[in-house]
Amino acid sequence: MSSSAYAPAPESTRPTIRNEYGLFIGGKWVAPQSARYDASIDPAREQAIARVAYGDADDIARALRSARKAYERWWEPMKPASRAKYIYRIARAITERSREIAVLESMDGGKPIREARDFDIPTAASHFFYHAGWADKLEWVARAGRAPRALGVCGAIVPWNFPLLMAAWKIAPALACGNTVILKPAETTPLTALLLAQIAQDADLPPGVLNVVTGDGATGAALVAQGDLDKLAFTGSTEVGREIARAVAGRKTRLTLELGGKAAHILFADAPLDQAIEGVVRGIYFNQGHVCCAGSRLLVEESILDEVVDRLQQRIDRLRLGDPLDKNTDIGAINSRAQLERIDELVRSGVEQGATLRQQRCDLPERGYFYRASFFTNVESSHRIAREEIFGPILAVMSFRTPEEAIEKANDTPYGLSAGVWTERGSKNMAVAQQLKAGVVWCNTFNRFDPSSPFGGFRESGFGREGGIHGLREYLA
Numbered sequence: 131m132s133s134s135a136y137a138p139a140p141e142s143t144r145p146t147i148r149n150e151y152g153l154f155i156g157g158k159w160v161a162p163q164s165a166r167y168d169a170s171i172d173p174a175r176e177q178a179i180a181r182v183a184y185g186d187a188d189d190i191a192r193a194l195r196s197a198r199k200a201y202e203r204w205w206e207p208m209k210p211a212s213r214a215k216y217i218y219r220i221a222r223a224i225t226e227r228s229r230e231i232a233v234l235e236s237m238d239g240g241k242p243i244r245e246a247r248d249f250d251i252p253t254a255a256s257h258f259f260y261h262a263g264w265a266d267k268l269e270w271v272a273r274a275g276r277a278p279r280a281l282g283v284c285g286a287i288v289p290w291n292f293p294l295l296m297a298a299w300k301i302a303p304a305l306a307c308g309n310t311v312i313l314k315p316a317e318t319t320p321l322t323a324l325l326l327a328q329i330a331q332d333a334d335l336p337p338g339v340l341n342v343v344t345g346d347g348a349t350g351a352a353l354v355a356q357g358d359l360d361k362l363a364f365t366g367s368t369e370v371g372r373e374i375a376r377a378v379a380g381r382k383t384r385l386t387l388e389l390g391g392k393a394a395h396i397l398f399a400d401a402p403l404d405q406a407i408e409g410v411v412r413g414i415y416f417n418q419g420h421v422c423c424a425g426s427r428l429l430v431e432e433s434i435l436d437e438v439v440d441r442l443q444q445r446i447d448r449l450r451l452g453d454p455l456d457k458n459t460d461i462g463a464i465n466s467r468a469q470l471e472r473i474d475e476l477v478r479s480g481v482e483q484g485a486t487l488r489q490q491r492c493d494l495p496e497r498g499y500f501y502r503a504s505f506f507t508n509v510e511s512s513h514r515i516a517r518e519e520i521f522g523p524i525l526a527v528m529s530f531r532t533p534e535e536a537i538e539k540a541n542d543t544p545y546g547l548s549a550g551v552w553t554e555r556g557s558k559n560m561a562v563a564q565q566l567k568a569g570v571v572w573c574n575t576f577n578r579f580d581p582s583s584p585f586g587g588f589r590e591s592g593f594g595r596e597g598g599i600h601g602l603r604e605y606l607a
């Protein structure tokens with residue numbers, strides 16, 4: 131069945147978008163000192179949506195001054211229950227404007243509107259609701275014998291795959307603990323962060339409590355270089371994470387790094403196969419595979435390998451690839467031309483190294499950055515597609531014979547962010563899960579998130595946790 135078998139179901143909501151956005155500093159929209167702007171592109175249409183300011187070191191210094199003043203004068207001295215009121219207001223505003231925000235997220239990043247509407251925006255709102263509830267109960271979070279005390283000014287640098295959600299993961303706990311924030315969104319997806327700034331302004335959040343300085347890697351590097359930051363929370367690639375760790379070493383700045391991943395998804399022969407195939411599809415093709423914890427290495431017990439491969443091909447042929455703003459779309463646009471080229475380069479390396487490529491059989495739209503849902507068979511553990519993070523809709527399928535072999539192959543990666551196990555036997559599931567070197571292990575499901583559940587990795591996937599009590603502690607002294 132091809133995507134053309136479905137009548138179009140275009141999203142009708144149209145968000146209000148300005149032609150040009152300045153920086154949000156000290157509760158006001160200001161022009162960047164750098165005087166530099168660049169366009170944010172709709173990757174499905176290859177069209178500019180709006181011009182966005184690129185902040186420089188002076189802009190970052192200005193944001194830092196305003197965040198420091200807000201911390202000392204208003205936010206930290208405020209009664210925790212009053213702080214909670216502001217965070218609840220932001221949560222409610224996100225919920226009330228959720229459709230508009232979802233459309234903007236989909237336009238700016240290329241993700242299917244169905245995912246932005248049903249996952250990104252409600253989950254972002256739930257992080258604000260959850261953390262608002264904690265603001266006046268932090269004595270239950272602080273380590274034994276310590277009073278809960280904020281850190282000060284926090285820098286937050288986020289990537290383009292879940293722009294609003296990654297911002298919420300950092301801003302909500304930071305504010306709940308009494309810190310102020312400077313957010314640096316990714317250059318390809320700044321628009322929902324700017325809408326969040328607008329929401330904060332409408333919520334009368336005291337000026338300087340949340341500052342949004344848009345820009346590229348240079349803007350991020352300028353934020354990292356600010357020795358006066360009390361905390362830096364970074365989500366992004368392992369390479370940049372390494373640079374940041376080097377820059378921050380020896381300073382007072384507390385650091386958490388949420389980096390890349392290459393998750394193993396283990397499928398035993400006794401797994402409930404219908405559900406498991408859906409879990410595998412959700413695990414890798416959700417958000418076009420632009421997911422740090424994507425299940426990008428599928429390890430299948432040898433006796434069911436052929437059946438799994440056939441069923442996967444059938445299933446990806448039924449995915450609908452196309453306009454992200456169509457409510458039927460399963461696979462939207464790749465976030466940028468640069469990312470499309472990176473995916474293409476890694477896929478070609480897989481073919482050259484001898485793996486067999488299988489792809490979704492469908493037409494691609496004439497415009498925009500699109501890539502078919504794909505998977506490789508005949509993959510060796512040494513192939514680049516089995517080792518490097520592709521960050522696209524590409525799955526590497528490998529097989530195993532015993533649980534020990536599955537565990538060994540799963541752990542044969544420098545990353546340690548997430549993993550998944552499918553088997554009908556609970557004891558086997560638990561036994562295998564405990565031996566996987568990953569921060570999160572999903573059992574008979576995949577890619578499930580909740581604000582109360584800590585998330586994070588170790589080894590090359592970073593350190594520190596976001597979400598739950600563990601995440602809150604990262605924002606307390």
Ligand code: NAD
Pocket residue numbers: 287288289290291292314315316317345346347348349350351352354365366367368370371373374387388389390391421422423519521547587591592
């Ligand atoms: P990236 O590292 O290139 O960029 C991330 C952010 O850092 C962007 O805002 C960017 O402008 C900024 N940046 C770039 N260079 C910088 C520098 N030298 N100093 C400071 N900031 C800098 O990553 P990306 O391509 O935007 O995102 C994809 C990566 O993010 C993937 O590796 C993915 O696995 C990872 N990720 C991890 C998690 C997690 O929770 N572990 C979640 C989402 C994405």
